[in-house]
Amino acid sequence: MGSKIPEEKLKALIAFHGHWCPGLATGIKISEVVLDELGRTTDEEIVAVAETDNCAVDAIQFLTGCTVGKGNMIVKDLGKSAFSFYRRSDGKSLRIVSRPDAARGGGEEYRTLQEKSNEGALTPEESERFEALRRERSARILESEPESLFIIGEPLVPAPPFAPMKRSVLCDACGESVMETKARLCDGRVLCLACFERLVPRP
Structure with missing residues (x-):
């Protein structure tokens, strides 16, 4: 080779x-x-x-x-x-x-x-x-x-920051842990992305 x-x-x-x-x-x-x-x-x-x-x-x-x-x-x-x-x-x-x-x-x-x-x-x-x-x-x-x-x-954008280490929160729909920066707040409930996409209708 x-x-x-x-x-x-x-x-x-x-x-x-x-x-x-x-x-x-x-x-x-x-x-x-x-x-x-x-x-x-x-x-x-x-x-x-x-x-x-x-x-x-x-x-x-x-x-x-x-x-x-x-x-x-x-x-x-x-x-x-x-x-x-x-x-x-x-x-x-x-x-x-x-x-x-x-x-x-x-x-x-x-x-x-x-x-x-x-x-x-x-x-x-x-x-x-x-x-x-x-x-x-x-x-x-x-x-x-x-x-x-x-x-x-040369790259078109600056270097990304270091990988984040954030705390986990519980999804109010499925009960599974999710990094807080990846969670969504909807009608007072914390939702993981999967539940957010499943439960919240798209316009």
Whole structure:
């Protein structure tokens, strides 16, 4: 594999994610840039904001140390292959956006089979062909220079604050604990978001 990341670590990443695909390869290349420019985080020294929830997010979490559970990977699914990274110690930051031609990628045959796959309509032969094309595309991404895949610039917004640690309150509808900053107050009752959306009619 054409990556700066050790092969054993890449194998562990693929096992963690569950399969090898172009999205994971994209996340590996993004992580290479981040590791070169900002280093690896062990706690919350670096925070990431992902504008998608695709496979690349798993690679970035695994390789950079920015994770959802730790609070320094924030996923805002805007449907864009774009990621911002901030190093808190000195304010250094960068935003990595997939180039339109790279994000589209794969060629006409690939895109046709992708659409059929999304619909669950692939024949066994087409499924085998699509998997081969996915492997080829993943390998090409991994062997590419980051500059050919991404536009690298400054983030559009400031670094997010540290992950909040707020007290929990009880939802008056379901009785479950919810972080107070995620609760809603309606007609004098404290509601979790799930109960609020279930009980309060939308206009």
